């Protein structure tokens with residue numbers, strides 16, 4: 499119903515793959531569609547990330563990027579979502595001549611075109627810096643997040659292999675983002691431990707943490723995240739696939755909720771992880787046996803954590819309540 503952690507390149511539909519492969523004259527490979535999903539027996543985040551090479555190769559021009567963004571927004575709307583924040587790294591789309599700004603403008607045009615005929619639904623873009631990129635490339639991404647912050651770009655993120663550099667390496671970069679008034683999310687505490695989550699908050703000004711499941715819930719850490727209303731974007735299936743967590747039973751949902759932490763449920767990658775928000779709630783329901791009010795609490799957490807105006811938040815909360823019964827039924831019937 500609401501997805502705050504959703505990567506565009508990891509969420510192309512099979513139809514998108516087919517259409518864009520013809521349009522771009524790129525072969526999908528003999529093992530398509532198997533090769534678009536997480537590798538069998540995947541053992542690490544690094545291995546998981548290899549699944550982004552093919553979709554990225556299809557998104558190297560303005561038309562393709564706009565097309566893919568529009569397709570994703572349309573699919574979310576048709577599936578009954580009320581809000582989504584779609585993220586991508588503009589710097590990964592510059593292999594065939596687009597600048598990072600061309601990439602942002604293209605994705606924005608796809609987003610806006612899809613939103614034109616939709617009511618009681620909204621979506622924004624998040625621009626990702628990459629841990630393995632050089633400083634100037636990431637700086638360009640930060641500048642674009644600042645430039646387009648009032649034009650449907652709601653945030654700047656740091657993604658990529660978490661073990662590449664620790665958070666302190668990016669301090670200057672995110673100082674600049676903060677000074678420019680951009681909201682900040684950091685992928686942290688997924689492949690690495692609690693200290694990366696704390697660095698993201700203390701050094702990189704993160705308002706939300708992508709994953710963060712490895713945060714140690716010490717009294718001091720709980721105080722820090724609750725006082726600063728830091729939101730956590732859990733993506734359970736993705737965490738199992740990258741072996742960040744061994745099974746759904748170990749998703750620290752109850753502990754985070756018990757401590758009053760703003761935790762949200764998201765998909766990460768609809769295609770690579772073969773999931774969506776409904777499936778994530780279903781997987782977790784099997785373990786946590788949510789009551790309806792608990793599902794509502796989690797959905798309202800997502801609205802609380804969303805980078806939207808108070809007016810839009812109130813309006814979307816009404817939509818969540820309208821759809822709650824049928825969503826809950828779909829979660830528990832599975």
Ligand SMILES: [Zn+2]
Nearest residue numbers: 505685708766
């Ligand atoms: Zn992610």
